[in-house]
Amino acid sequence: MDNRDLEKKMVRYRDLITVKSTDNREPFFAVDKENLFYGYLRGMDDMQDYFSGKIIVRGTVYEKLKKADRNLRIAYPDYRLYITYGYRSLEIQTQRFLKQLSITSRGRFFSNPFDLYEEAHRFIAVPTVSGHPTGGAVDVTIVNRSSNTFIDFGSDIYDFESKKCYVETAGIPDKARRNRLLLRKLMLDQGFAPFDGEWWHFSYGDKEWAYYYKKNRAIYNQVEGSKIKLCNM
Numbered sequence: 001m002d003n004r005d006l007e008k009k010m011v012r013y014r015d016l017i018t019v020k021s022t023d024n025r026e027p028f029f030a031v032d033k034e035n036l037f038y039g040y041l042r043g044m045d046d047m048q049d050y051f052s053g054k055i056i057v058r059g060t061v062y063e064k065l066k067k068a069d070r071n072l073r074i075a076y077p078d079y080r081l082y083i084t085y086g087y088r089s090l091e092i093q094t095q096r097f098l099k100q101l102s103i104t105s106r107g108r109f110f111s112n113p114f115d116l117y118e119e120a121h122r123f124i125a126v127p128t129v130s131g132h133p134t135g136g137a138v139d140v141t142i143v144n145r146s147s148n149t150f151i152d153f154g155s156d157i158y159d160f161e162s163k164k165c166y167v168e169t170a171g172i173p174d175k176a177r178r179n180r181l182l183l184r185k186l187m188l189d190q191g192f193a194p195f196d197g198e199w200w201h202f203s204y205g206d207k208e209w210a211y212y213y214k215k216n217r218a219i220y221n222q223v224e225g226s227k228i229k230l231c232n233m
């Protein structure tokens with residue numbers, strides 16, 4: 001399947017707006033070095049100045065990440081899950097989306113504004129359906145502790161340009177493909193939903209998760225940064 005066919009299979013804005021949501025008011029936690037490896041990476045560090053540089057997620061998400069990491073260690077003693085992103089403030093998501101809207105619409109006329117949103121959404125999620133601002137979406141990779149390097153996934157994390165970030169894209173080495181499957185299985189075993197457009201992105205409780213698992217509704221809404229009180233900081 002070529003990349004265009006893969007894009008057609010990916011969850012769209014028009015799919016996500018069909019999903020209702022009710023927030024279960026589950027608290028947020030900062031990912032702790034005692035429990036999990038984490039760190040913002042260059043190019044995706046817009047939350048670095050908030051919450052003292054900690055990555056934060058909902059409580060259930062935190063528990064699931066720890067379980068996934070435990071299962072990984074059992075199978076591969078040198079491997080650790082490495083969290084590179086969790087919650088993004090709704091304010092930042094909105095700024096980024098507005099910027100994307102102006103890039104997508106530059107010099108073009110959309111007879112239906114909905115199509116403009118759909119196209120912009122492929123690059124930056126529309127805030128009202130976005131996953132990271134709910135505290136349910138995470139970006140994860142795997143580090144090999146013996147060499148202190150990330151294992152090979154066939155593309156760098158956050159390499160959107162080459163489209164090698166598409167989970168099922170052609171032309172990546174078998175070993176990298178197996179590593180993608182390993183990460184996917186680890187996360188899906190814990191009830192996370194995958195996103196086929198980015199091998200590193202998974203979510204629980206948000207609209208993408210509800211859509212993937214055909215749930216009645218999402219259990220996490222998007223939250224403004226100023227409304228968050230952390231349980232363990």
Ligand SMILES: [Zn+2]
Pocket residue numbers: 085132137138139200201202
């Ligand atoms: Zn993500």
